[in-house]
Amino acid sequence: MTPDLAKTRLFYGHYPLHDARERPLHIIVAGAGPSGIALAIDLMNIKNVTFQIFEKNSDVGGTWLENRYPGVACDVASHPINTHSNRIPTGVITEEIGEYFKNVARGYAVYPDVQFNSRVNNTRWDAQNAKWTIGVVNTMSGEEFESSGDLFINAGGISNNWEWPDIEGLTTFGGLRICTAAWDLAIPLKGKKVGIIGSGATSVQVVPASSRWLRSLRSSSGRQHMSYQLWGLVWNLPSSMNDVGRC
Numbered sequence: 001m002t003p004d005l006a007k008t009r010l011f012y013g014h015y016p017l018h019d020a021r022e023r024p025l026h027i028i029v030a031g032a033g034p035s036g037i038a039l040a041i042d043l044m045n046i047k048n049v050t051f052q053i054f055e056k057n058s059d060v061g062g063t064w065l066e067n068r069y070p071g072v073a074c075d076v077a078s079h080p081i082n083t084h085s086n087r088i089p090t091g092v093i094t095e096e097i098g099e100y101f102k103n104v105a106r107g108y109a110v111y112p113d114v115q116f117n118s119r120v121n122n123t124r125w126d127a128q129n130a131k132w133t134i135g136v137v138n139t140m141s142g143e144e145f146e147s148s149g150d151l152f153i154n155a156g157g158i159s160n161n162w163e164w165p166d167i168e169g170l171t172t173f174g175g176l177r178i179c180t181a182a183w184d185l186a187i188p189l190k191g192k193k194v195g196i197i198g199s200g201a202t203s204v205q206v207v208p209a210s211s212r213w214l215r216s217l218r219s220s221s222g223r224q225h226m227s228y229q230l231w232g233l234v235w236n237l238p239s240s241m242n243d244v245g246r247c
Contacts, residue, residue, distance in 0.1 A: 027051040028134045028149035030120040032110070033062015036155035037101055040110045052147060053110075053155075054136050056119035060105045063159045064098040069183040069202070071209025123152055165197065180206060191215045 025048060029036055032055035043051050057065055074097060105111055115136075121144070122135040132152040137144045162181035164170060170177070178184055180202050193216045196203055211217050 022048055024048045024050070025151060026149040027151045027153060028132060028147055029053040029153045029155050030134075031055060031062060031155035031157060032057075032060040032105070032114045032116075033064070033155065033157055034101060035157060036060075036062070036114075037105050037108075037110055039153065039155055040113060041104075041108045044108070051113060052149070053114040054118040054120050054134070054147075055114050055116050056139055058116050059102065060110070060114065061098045061101045062157055064101060066160065067181070067183070068185055069180040069206055071205035071207075072180075072202075073205060120154075120156075167197070189214060193217075 027043060027049060029039060029051055030053075032040075032053050036053055036055070037060060040051065040053060043049055059065055105114075117139045118136050119139050120134055121137045124133040124135070125131075126133060130150065132149050134147045134149065134152060135144065136147060159181065162179055164177075164179065176187060178187060189210065190213045192214060194210070194214050196206060196217065207217065
């Protein structure tokens with residue numbers, strides 16, 4: 001045993017397998033976004049492994065399928081979200097990134113292993129039989145069913161469980177409310193007076209992209225200013241974000 005291996009076992013512990021023989025494994029995966037697609041590609045190359053992906057949406061892509069607010073784009077270097085040998089440029093808009101993940105899923109034949117419009121609702125571990133039972137609901141019909149597997153992997157990400165901030169008076173506001181995480185393209189905003197809460201990465205995309213067709217736009221935040229490069233231009237938001245005023 002090498003010194004490095006001995007240190008690793010001392011730190012993490014050593015847990016020998018009771019049955020080290022190869023055995024078939026069936027894996028249940030929640031989510032067909034970037035993580036689910038990348039995972040599926042790797043699982044295809046593992047011997048004796050089958051898998052089933054449940055995706056609540058009608059197509060793959062996850063965040064890059066759902067995000068549709070004005071100006072949405074990849075605001076960081078895109079290298080971490082590249083899948084295997086495929087590459088996408090930095091700063092591309094959401095439609096391009098969404099199409100990229102669809103093409104990857106098609107190219108690696110991921111689609112046949114994805115059951116769409118199926119949301120994972122609950123999970124139950126059977127210790128006696130060493131099996132997961134996954135409760136799934138069809139988002140179109142409301143039908144509920146169960147699926148079982150040896151492993152359960154959550155590839156749902158962290159961007160799909162959005163919620164409204166706890167702001168006094170928000171629930172009694174008489175106008176339209178839209179969250180950028182669930183943007184409604186059916187709501188016409190042209191010529192309207194709009195207020196935006198927040199000055200993070202999403203806000204600095206929405207503000208310049210939407211200000212051209214709004215009647216007025218006001219943004220508020222209690223945090224420091226930030227700079228953001230977008231399509232060759234640098235937008236500097238002032239440090240006093242309490243009232244940016246009309247754009």
